[in-house]
Amino acid sequence: MNAKLAGRLGDAASYFFMIAMFVFFAGPLAWMLSLALRDKREIFLGMSRFIPKYPTIDNFISVFENSFFPTYLWNGLKLACLSGIGVLIVALPAAYAFSRFNFRGKGVSMMALLAVQMISPLVLMVPLYRYFKWLGALNDNFGLDTHFGVIMVYIALSVPFASWLLKGSIDAIPRSLDEAAMIDGCNRFAVFWRIILPLSGPGVASVFIITVIAGWSQFLVPFVLLSKTDLLPIAVGIFQFQGMQNASSTQLLAAACLISVVPAIVAFLLLQRLILGSLTAGAVKG
């Protein structure tokens, strides 16, 4: 009886904490939505008009009519997806080698991959800016103000993490399958292509989607490497947009912000189980 009462009290305390936390995490997003749906007059009513009386989608329309916004969105999607593919091309073979070969310095090189991931991207961007400026002097297509440079840096930033995650999912494929295929006459390329790749599907998919979400959110790299407006991805686009707004156009900023946030959230929600599964599988084993 006593234990039951304690359980009830515990549940009440849990609910109280859960509600407070829900308000903390959902509140800011709800506030952005509330502002984005208001017209100019209702903005000045603040929190007292949390649910707009005259909701409008005019703000979204005028953001899209801003000539550069569709371009920003397209650039953001393009950079994110191409870097997702690039990361797989670079990290998959390495993950296979880390999983299936035994070689001297394997542990050290995997640790080195973890270590470089901790380097601040800002530290890397200082020399990379000069690097791409130099490349651009050799060839216009590879220097500053090209998507090529941005994609290469996105790939580089995601490769260490992707190699670790993919190694984990290849480790989970039984080695006996490799051996059976080799006895049947497959070489290592064929094993990789016919056995490893199809069976590490979930790992590949989550690396791709995590890289795409990270690329969509990436700000510093394009901010440093790109200056032409028609090349900017969405994250830099809304930052520039923020700089152009004033107090009387907060509703437009909120709408623009919402447009940039929704694709990342939707992609995450659709694949939440997959992403979290692969993240926690390798993260904390002990």
Added chain:
Amino acid sequence: MTATTMEGSRSLRETWFQRRFAGAPLPWLLPVIVVIGLFYLYPVLEVIRLSFTDSTLNKDGNYTLFSIVTALSSPQLPGVLLASVEFVGGSIVGQQLLGLALALVVIRGERRKLFGTTVLRTTALVAWVVPGIAGGIIWQMLFSEAPFGGLNSMLRLIHIAPVAWLSDPNIAPWSTVLSNIWRGTAFSMVVMYAALKAIDPVLYEAAEVDGASGSQQLRFITLPQLRMAILVNMILITVQTMNTFDAIISLTGGGPGRATEVIALYAYYTVFRNYDLSSGSVISVLMLVISMGLALAYAVFLPRETES
């Protein structure tokens, strides 16, 4: 006969091919080696080299030790370090405590089938997915001191005087910490959740038999078992927070004054606003040393791969 000969020569060629290329790890690792070399190793060496020069962003300079002295004795540096320590320290404490509390409540909620557990977990994760720039803008709209500012208009509803969230140099650092906790806590929650799930349930059963209360179980089983996970988590939060750039530049831009100018922002402004490449490189090397120290700590405490 001909078929078997062809078969034989084909497998012979494959063996040669396999032995030559695919049988050794190096060809498989080559793309990663190239990427790490070009985008991590080269920049790191270059940034160290530049810190020993007097280069500007547009002009290569001569070798000198003078830049290191100037950058490290800059009157702005102590303030920047203090702002960074406040930002990182506040975020570590907040995210670790809140992340652990959330993980505990989510696990309890799952066990007792409480309503809304999944919703809460998902909401926290959604905040985590929000791009840094957007997060900064969202919190700026909340902290805004204009009549429509979210928090101040709420305070006005309950007749409390408005707070200068972003314009008071004593309050602004804690406002940025709050916004960072909002975005970062879900990561801690995930790590803590996985670590809690990994605790052997037998320990709790034994404690139950011995008549340990809930708080005793938390203190004598859960927390000691989580020690490693907490340590690793705090190192990772430190690295992530120290590298945070986008969420601050869109929230405060480093202001008011320099109250929220953390080290990443300072390095950026030094190089790309003042064109002072050499001082910026010195600051970058300083950041590098801190993150490599943390990486070393991480490597020491990481659960050993061989055990599994």
